[in-house]
Amino acid sequence: MKQLLFFLMLCINFKAYCLSPQYTEKALVIAASAYLPPYMMEHTNSGIQLEIVKAALKSQGITHLDIHYMSNKRIEQQLIQGKIDIALNFPATVHADVYKSEALLYYQNVAISLAASEFTINSVYDLAGKSVLAFQNATNFIEPPFKSITHILRSYDEVINQEAQVDHLMKGWVDVIILERRVFLYYLEKYKQSAKHLPFVVHPIFQRAPRPAFFNNKALKETFNIGLGKIIDSGEYQAIIRLDGTEYAKLSTDKLSK
Structure with a gap:
């Protein structure tokens, strides 16, 4: 049984790593909301959510990214139409051609x-x-x-x-x-x-509410999940959460409302 599980995990990892080279040649198109700091910040091409995505992809050898900023409704349309590779905001509706990753954060x-x-x-x-x-x-x-x-x-x-x-x-x-x-x-x-x-x-x-990333390619989603797990294990994920603007979230409601 253990040998079978090991073989299955090896196959998933092999499939994911084989996917990466095609995205090193062509830019991966990511759609994000333009007005959602500290999660996504257009003026710096950064934010908590974006940095998690970048780090997870980078761990899998994918660094050529093209980030587009648009409204939530347009993000939904563009992903379904196959015009973008990854959407960082997508409603919790079921769609046959959309695959969601593990939660980036909540x-x-x-x-x-x-x-x-x-x-x-x-x-x-x-x-x-x-x-x-x-x-x-x-x-x-x-x-x-x-x-x-x-x-x-x-x-x-x-x-x-x-x-x-x-x-x-x-x-x-x-x-x-x-x-x-x-x-x-x-x-x-x-x-x-x-x-x-x-x-x-x-x-x-x-x-x-959990916030995953959304893909129109199942293999790319699996590659991303492996990368996300890798940065969580390495501690890089925790560093992003700690350093990218979350000092606001650490303040208590009592202190903020004064």
């Missing part, structure tokens, strides 16, 4: 309101009657029943540029914003540099 989407509003929000149903501003394609990324309750909101909109969400909340233009916790903290720090921020409350009403 996102924690949250609802955030101003403390002065004194809202009690313990579930998505408590958003009823409120004006909500979410990130683009949130209804496809956030788990049910979020999508089904948007019709009971006073208003519901989505934006591509999530920096606007913080601005709208602090100016009282919306009751609640919905976005990933690290993304909010990143833009909050930026907002503080030019404007006074108001006390706020974080409502953790959504589940922690």
